[in-house]
Amino acid sequence: MRLRIVHETTHTYDGEVVASFNEARVTPLTTPHQTALDSRLEISRPATTTRYWDYWGTHVTAFDLHVRHRELVTTATSLVETDRRPDRHAHRPLGWAELRADALVDELAEFLAPTRRTSAPAEGFAQAVRELTAGADPREAAHRVCAWVHEQVEYVPGATGVHATAQESWEQRRGVCQDLAHLVLAGLRELGVPCRYVSGYLHPAREPEPGVEVAGESHAWIEFFDGAWTAWDPTNDIPVGDRHVVVARARDYSDVSPLQGVYSGPPSTVRARVLVTRTA
8 A cells, every 4th residue: 555644743832932953753664564655854944954763763853943933834744655464474473481581581671661651550450461361372462452451441532641651541541542552561561571662654544545635643553572573553453554654663652752842932832634645
């Protein structure tokens, strides 16, 4: 599937901003399952830009502005081809003993340790995860946790903010895609299954019609390791497919925020929209 994605973010300030320093993580990756054919970032004001790959392997565009402005619009446009047909040479899933081998634990330690956002909630969350996955191998345990979080937490746009933790979304039993991803990561890390947060985009239609531009979504899902990285979308409780476009992978949302920075000036409001078109 070939998808064109336009991600526009508008910052409107209550007065003049003197200067701002920003990092954008909105460029899709090229992986064995997707190819970034074209990608560009347009900035509405004159800016100095630098591009680099960060520690997690995410493509970053850093830019700073030193002209007074009351509005800043960034528009990321990408053309991506996805192909996630089943692998004829699927890997053998590891058992618990293999997953807990010292060498593997050392290699993937950063995806095993809880973060502030992915610390297991109180109120029996960890115990429930252990009971839920009793007798399951690591792969089955991961699927059970994804399905359980999908069942327990209602997807409600706007229910939480971008700074929400797994604890906060669990207390509400409501959240958005990043909250469900954080909760699954919390559960899997409690079990000792290496896992990572994935940010990107999702075409909302199950069978996208070519040539039709629709309102898409910035989206989040997870990947767990059981001998190879396996992607799963807890919000929809489905395997990641050709409608998903990967931008970044890391420990949690804090590592992959699409646009972050600092500025000198008054408060602002932020609006974002994503438009997705299947072109082929």
